[in-house]
Amino acid sequence: MSILLGCIADDFTGATDLASFLVKSGMRTVQLIGVPSGAVDLSEADAVVIALKSRTLPSDVAVAQSLEALEWLKKQHCEQYYFKYCSTFDSTENGNIGPVTDALLDNLNEEFTIICPSLPVNGRTVYKGHLFVNDSLLNESGMQNHPLTPMNDANLLRVMSSQAKGKTGLVPFEIVSQGAESIKTAFHDLSKEHRYAVVDTVSNDDLYTIGKASAHLKLLTGGSGLSVGLAKNFEDKGLFKIRSNSAELSKIEGDAVVLSGSCSVMTQKQVARFQETFQSKKIAPLDIASGRSTLNDFLIWFDEHRHSGALMFYATDTPENIKQVQAELGVAQASEVVENFMADLVAELDKRGVTKFIVAGGETSGAVVKALKPTMLKIGASIAPGVPLTEITGGSPKLIALKSGNFGDQDFFKKALEMML
Ligand SMILES: Nc1ncnc2c1ncn2[C@@H]1O[C@H](COP(=O)(O)OP(=O)(O)OP(=O)(O)O)[C@@H](O)[C@H]1O
Numbered sequence: 522m523s524i525l526l527g528c529i530a531d532d533f534t535g536a537t538d539l540a541s542f543l544v545k546s547g548m549r550t551v552q553l554i555g556v557p558s559g560a561v562d563l564s565e566a567d568a569v570v571i572a573l574k575s576r577t578l579p580s581d582v583a584v585a586q587s588l589e590a591l592e593w594l595k596k597q598h599c600e601q602y603y604f605k606y607c608s609t610f611d612s613t614e615n616g617n618i619g620p621v622t623d624a625l626l627d628n629l630n631e632e633f634t635i636i637c638p639s640l641p642v643n644g645r646t647v648y649k650g651h652l653f654v655n656d657s658l659l660n661e662s663g664m665q666n667h668p669l670t671p672m673n674d675a676n677l678l679r680v681m682s683s684q685a686k687g688k689t690g691l692v693p694f695e696i697v698s699q700g701a702e703s704i705k706t707a708f709h710d711l712s713k714e715h716r717y718a719v720v721d722t723v724s725n726d727d728l729y730t731i732g733k734a735s736a737h738l739k740l741l742t743g744g745s746g747l748s749v750g751l752a753k754n755f756e757d758k759g760l761f762k763i764r765s766n767s768a769e770l771s772k773i774e775g776d777a778v779v780l781s782g783s784c785s786v787m788t789q790k791q792v793a794r795f796q797e798t799f800q801s802k803k804i805a806p807l808d809i810a811s812g813r814s815t816l817n818d819f820l821i822w823f824d825e826h827r828h829s830g831a832l833m834f835y836a837t838d839t840p841e842n843i844k845q846v847q848a849e850l851g852v853a854q855a856s857e858v859v860e861n862f863m864a865d866l867v868a869e870l871d872k873r874g875v876t877k878f879i880v881a882g883g884e885t886s887g888a889v890v891k892a893l894k895p896t897m898l899k900i901g902a903s904i905a906p907g908v909p910l911t912e913i914t915g916g917s918p919k920l921i922a923l924k925s926g927n928f929g930d931q932d933f934f935k936k937a938l939e940m941m942l
């Protein structure tokens with residue numbers, strides 16, 4: 522039997538976010554780290570999510586990786602395909618969401634898709650084509666200060682038009698509120714002259730209505746939110762292989778660490794809250810780049826403190842400090858220094874028997890996952906909306922939580938630790 526939904530996610534936290542919502546919706550979901558080289562048992566899976574780390578890559582590289590993932594998914598005969606990007610539409614100045622969407626459409630011989638980043642449960646909504654984060658427009662939400670993908674325009678029609686080759690239209694809230702048939706008609710009308718439709722979405726219910734209206738589209742694009750509507754379509758048709766809501770994860774002994782490379786507004790609060798109770802060590806990019814601070818210093822600190830409880834390593838900093846670091850090292854180099862250091866540190870912590878990793882930030886998660894080299898993640902219970910507890914299976918088992926920058930509340934790290942006990 523074929524796979525119902527074949528997904529390509531442009532970063533690792535985004536992939537677990539999507540997998541978490543699919544699993545919660547009752548779909549057995551396999552999350553793969555990159556395109557697998559060997560055989561994968563999908564006999565019980567309804568959905569597959571391939572996690573890429575393509576969000577900040579140049580368009581041609583992101584397109585090539587996404588097409589490779591699509592080709593693999595096509596071999597599994599998926600009913601629908603999903604391109605998952607960030608609910609805050611994170612893209613660089615030469616954003617690749619448009620080019621990747623175009624390439625996926627072309628490859629599938631399709632001419633129309635929708636743009637639906639909304640995730641109302643986490644405060645992301647779209648109204649009149651403008652993306653909001655809670656009560657603020659995207660470009661006033663803190664996302665304008667993102668180290669790699671600063672978002673300076675909340676108008677998704679304009680952002681998409683600047684990236685993609687076709688025309689972008691809008692299905693406004695007035696139509697969305699009329700129900701699935703009206704939305705479907707709007708898609709049909711728009712598709713005569715447009716290649717993509719941004720769809721206003723202000724509530725969780727809208728995701729189901731939009732999902733229903735999109736059941737006939739081969740390719741969908743968006744955040745994790747829309748997936749609940751797509752899952753419902755399959756469930757209503759009785760297509761799930763085995764209904765289940767989350768996998769039981771193993772109980773695993775061993776130390777826990779928090780690794781935070783996200784500089785989002787929420788992560789800054791989470792880091793500060795964690796520091797009230799637990800010990801932490803800062804990763805200062807300029808000190809690492811100059812050699813003033815070495816991996817060995819961090820390992821000595823870890824060995825000295827590991828018996829005091831969970832520990833945190835963080836590069837998280839304020840927008841002002843990050844700008845200063847980027848001015849000295851360059852934007853790409855600053856991130857590379859932090860990410861490479863995190864990866865090296867994690868590889869050593871793994872050797873020292875750390876078995877529980879709580880990671881904040883999509884790019885940072887990519888670096889950590891690269892060091893731990895899993896091929897597949899088992900998706901467990903949700904710690905916060907869009908952040909499941911996961912287990913790296915095969916080899917020596919580990920628990921890992923990959924948190925998107927702005928997800929979770931202030932106590933997220935503590936909650937994740939408690940769920941790992
Ligand atoms: N002090 C710092 N100076 C410069 N760059 C930093 C610093 N701390 C972290 N970074 C870099 O900022 C980037 C943060 O991106 P990351 O994707 O990890 O977080 P995020 O964007 O908040 O999360 P998400 O993508 O899940 O929303 C990383 O590349 C990280 O290496």
Ligand SMILES: O=C(O)[C@@H](O)C(=O)CO
Nearest residue numbers: 535538607608744883925
């Ligand atoms: O959609 C989101 O906000 C997240 O899954 C994400 O992609 C953050 O990197």
